[in-house]
Amino acid sequence: MPDSEYRDIRKLDLFAQMADDNFTSLMRGAYVQNFPAQIELITEGEPSDFLHIVISGSVDLFSTWNGRETSMATVRPISTFILAATIKDAPYLMSARTLEKSRIALIPSQDVRAIFDADMNFARAVVTELAQCYRSVIKAQKDLKLRTSLERLANYLLRQQRHAGGAAAFELSFEKRRLASVLGMTPENLSRAFKGLQPYGVSVTGTRISIDNQADLERFAKPNPLIDDFST
């Protein structure tokens, strides 16, 4: 693993505070691999042998049941996924596939559990990270249960706008069919939802979104930190 990657991983909240030799020993057992796009990295139901870290590229977490499929989340550099399964030594609840060419680090789960017991700072970081993940899913659940698809899209656009720096125009960070799945609707419906937001000053050209009337959209979307603020 190149030195710069090593240092980038070290900087993750999860690893930043732990003792040097514990981090080194975690990394010693780690693999780093490049994957092409559209590769299924893990499959739900399988045992969780590795904690995964996305170094570059992006990964889609999705689930299937009875022939249907839904996108649960997207993982972008640099962050980890399936920490909970690793900690519990339980089967994956979600599958993961690369969305593009990606570089992934794999840390054996048993090493993570061992270091967890040995390093108080790491343990604290794991707990904080898990609590964060938990709260994110609760927010997503509230979004799903309390809002219509139009409201979900409106709030998604506001979040994305903020994430992109706050300018009136910005790019969607992934293709619309996947956005539809993340938001819990069909691609056709998403297309109509974009039209449904036109009266509130939203215009779309390809992946480029422009919010022409910020106040109007916010009045409609009614964003709420307890649902839309991912930092708390």
Add this chain to the structure above:
Amino acid sequence: MPDSEYRDIRKLDLFAQMADDNFTSLMRGAYVQNFPAQIELITEGEPSDFLHIVISGSVDLFSTWNGRETSMATVRPISTFILAATIKDAPYLMSARTLEKSRIALIPSQDVRAIFDADMNFARAVVTELAQCYRSVIKAQKDLKLRTSLERLANYLLRQQRHAGGAAAFELSFEKRRLASVLGMTPENLSRAFKGLQPYGVSVTGTRISIDNQADLERFAKPNPLIDDFST
């Protein structure tokens, strides 16, 4: 706090392995209180000053947005709630109200965080509990996004049946309007959904459910451990 309650709390997975004096010191700062039914214990958005433990009765976790409300989960004895907010020292994401007369223990959040740093076994238990909570929400999310309301009800009944011991007939553990909210539908729709399951051998009288054709219902519901098995 009566000795029997003290011992019951001690037996919770979260506290079972920790050192005696750490547990004692946690409990020293704790309050125990009796609440009547329909009391709002916590309100979403407020700071998380206490970790709560339901000793008897039951508590509804719910959320609101824009005048709508949805039930997120029910907490029954003996277990804790809002662990994640306590650990992160972040605002509650859900409100909680007693469903019936309930006895609740309150442990100051800062004590929990302090003992977490001091007791490795407690830390490990907290992580396991959080990972469990996280996975439960992921399952709930899959349930919501991948299934229709009829399928959700069918699988709920199968889970409830198993929880009640597996007999063909059993009681719903709470009122239908709340069940509807938990399943993400209106009470009217739940009523129709019960009718929709009649062809699969489900009959309902008040809160009593009878599954007359187990195989038929399961063939329709297609239960899946990665969604419906709460233990893993």
Add this chain to the structure above:
DNA sequence: CAAATCAATTGATATATGTCAACCCGTCGG
């Protein structure tokens, strides 16, 4: 006991969302 209350149900209807088929329009490879 009678009145009031509230959960549950039912029917009629409106709205939201999904499905299917067709089409448009870029991109990519021969």
Add this chain to the structure above:
DNA sequence: CCGACGGGTTGACATATATCAATTGATTTG
């Protein structure tokens, strides 16, 4: 350049779900 392909869009339609209003039936309360 052409044609195949795939994502996106659109329209027509079907289905799922919510809403509203009315009724029932059980429970509570004065």
